[in-house]
Amino acid sequence: MKRSILIVDDEKNIRSGLAMAMELDGYETLTAEDGSAAWALMGKKDVDLVITDLRMPNLSGGELLKRISSAYPRLPVIILTGHGTIETAVEAMRGGAIDFFTKPVDLDRLSLVVKKALSTTDLYAEHEKLKAEVAALKARNRYDRIVGKSQKMVMLMDTVAQVAPTRASVLITGESGVGKELVADAIHELSTRSKGPFIKVHCAALSESLLESELFGHEKGSFTGATAQKKGRFELADGGTIFLDEIGEINAATQVKLLRVLQERSFERVGGEKSLTVDVRVVCATNKDLLKEIEKGAFREDLYYRLNVVHLDVPPLRDRKDDIPLLMTSFLTQFTQENNKTIEGFSNAAKKALLAYEWPGNIRELRNCIESSVVLSRSSMIELDDLPPSVGRSDRSAQLSFDVGITLQEAEKQLIISTLVMCGGNKTKAADVLGIGRKTLHRKLQEYQIDEE
Template sequence: MKRSILICDDEKNIRSGLALAMELEGYETLSAEDGQQAWTLLNKESVDLVITDLRMPKVSGEELLKKISSAYPRLPVIILTGHGTIETAVEAMRDGAIDFFTKPVDLDRLTLVVKKALSTTDLYAEHEQLKREVEQLKARNRYDRIIGKSQKMVALMDTVSQVAPTKASVLITGESGVGKELVADAIHGLSNRSNGPFIKVHCAALTSSLLESELFGHEKGSFTGAVKDKRGRFELADGGTIFLDEIGEIDLATQVKLLRVLQEKQFERVGGEKPITVDVRIVCATNRNLPQEIEKGNFREDLYYRLNVVHLEVPPLRERKDDIPLLMTSFLAQFSQENNRSIEAFSAQAKRALLSYDWPGNIRELRNCIESAVVLARTNVIELEDLPMHISKAQNTSNVSLEVGITLAEAEKQLIISTLAQCGGNKTKAAQMLDIGRKTLHRKLQEYNIDEA
């Protein structure tokens, strides 16, 4: 669908000249000779951008701009004037204009500003649509902290919903940063134990002796520093769920005691003799390959089979790229609010970079990236340069692959298309990069029937 531009100026020649220039760029145009007529058209017709003079009879450009900013705050307005001063420009920008041109107008620059403004409008619309999609997903899912519509994530959450109400032990595997702990949260939250305790233990953060005491507790005087009885995490989790993160890090001695808990629902505190019986559902997670650890003698095979009653594999982010726009949108809203920033969207280049990157650190890396970008953003749109350098640098590196045997004309066409894409559609910049004149570039775009939109 063609975009519609409203041109408002009391000089007929300027109106018709600007309309012709915009129509040559593929836009539809509406014309008004004063602010009053323009306001009437705005409320009747679909308009995507306004170009208006400042000095006009009846309703001036300043008054029109204030009305538009109040009623249609997302509608971009470009100001024209033959009486340009810095003070006037600053006042117009403060009232909501996106740019300011003095007459005679530089049509090349105006065309670029119009295209960029309409692209930004599209970004806002796309971002709003993604926000609605995130909210719909949260409303549809029983657990709203995991965001994903990709086939792999839908299948995973279907299995979580099926497994959660049971008593079965669950082993969650996947790379670091994929969200294994969130899956464990979902299992507990959707289970019949959701009103009971949910105790988390990060096994890799504790030494062997400390881990045993943390899991099973200890009696007073059982070791130096044990000045009183202490209940372990299994006792605290009675009637609920215990989540053992990085289960592959625990030593063989602790594995034996853990196996007994699974088999008999009993254990003794460190230094104690009285058996303690608990009703605890065990959910574990690891980024290690446990079958390989069994072969190396680092993990008990019998414990593995007890833990691995249900196996959930959380896919890495590079295998669920359909979910990246939703995750970006969710993180943007979260960190904008936390940091009191009004960041409203991602630029097309920033979005391409985020989608093309492989995310070795998975969701954790994406989350940190968006938080950093929100803090460093210079405008209300996250640009490519606001992203971490290793992501933006990778996006800036582009190559053109040409098949042997194609014609010179086809090779030239592919080079022009790739260069335009690299320049974000900026024809002046593309022409400079190709070392040809802008008119030559326009002629070749027409010659090769290249879509300039």
């Protein structure tokens, strides 16, 4: 559907000239001779952008701007002014106008400003749509901390909902940063044990000597430094769930004791003789290939099959790129609130770079990237330069080099040709990339005798 532009000026020639220029750019136009007529027209017609003169009878452009800013805060307004009223135009910019032009109007520049303004409006609208989609997904899912609509994530969460109410042990696999701990959280929260304890143990963070004591507890005097009896994580998890992250890191002795807990639901504290019985559901996670660890003799095969009653594999972010816009929006909402900033979306360049990047660190890396960008952003949009260099460079692969000594005209000609090739011959897109109007590009093509094919 064509975008509609309202042109307001008390001089008929200016109104009709601007309308003709905007129509050549593919827009529908409405015209009004003063602010009062424009305001009445806006009550009847949908308008996507307003171009208005400042000095007009009945209702001035400044007063019209105030009404628009109050009633339609997202509607972009461009101010036209004579040379004698530039200070007033600058004041109008402070009042909400996106730009101002002195008469006679530079149509090429106006074309670019209009295009950018409407593109920004589209980005805001897209961001609001994604926010609504994220909210709808969270409302629909019983566990709302995992955001995703890709087929792989829908299938994963369906399986989580099916498995959660059972007693089965679950092994969660996937690369670092994919969100394995969130899947474990969902299993506990959706289970019949959700009101019981949920104890997390990061096995790789504990030394071999400490891990057994942390898991099963110890008696007073059982080793140097054991000054009192201590309950282990399995005792603390009785009636609930224990999550063993990085299960592939546990040593052989602890593997034997863990196998016994899974088989018999009982164990002894380190240095103790009394057997303790617990009712604990075990959920584990690893980024290792445990079958390869078994082949190397580093992991017990019998323990693997006890843990792997249900196997959930969390896909890497590069395999679920449909979810990236939703995740970007969710993290942006979170971090703008946490940092008291007003950022309302991502520029096209930033969004393109975020979608092009492969995310070796998965969701954890994306989350950190968005948080960093929010903190560093100085505008109402996340721009390409706000992204970390490793991410921002992912969409900057096209390069062009010139030999020293060529003329400025020859360099410009090569740049235009290369940009047209990069844009697949799309002149509107090429003009946008080059920062010139479409009419200017056509003039340059004729001037340099560039074959448009």
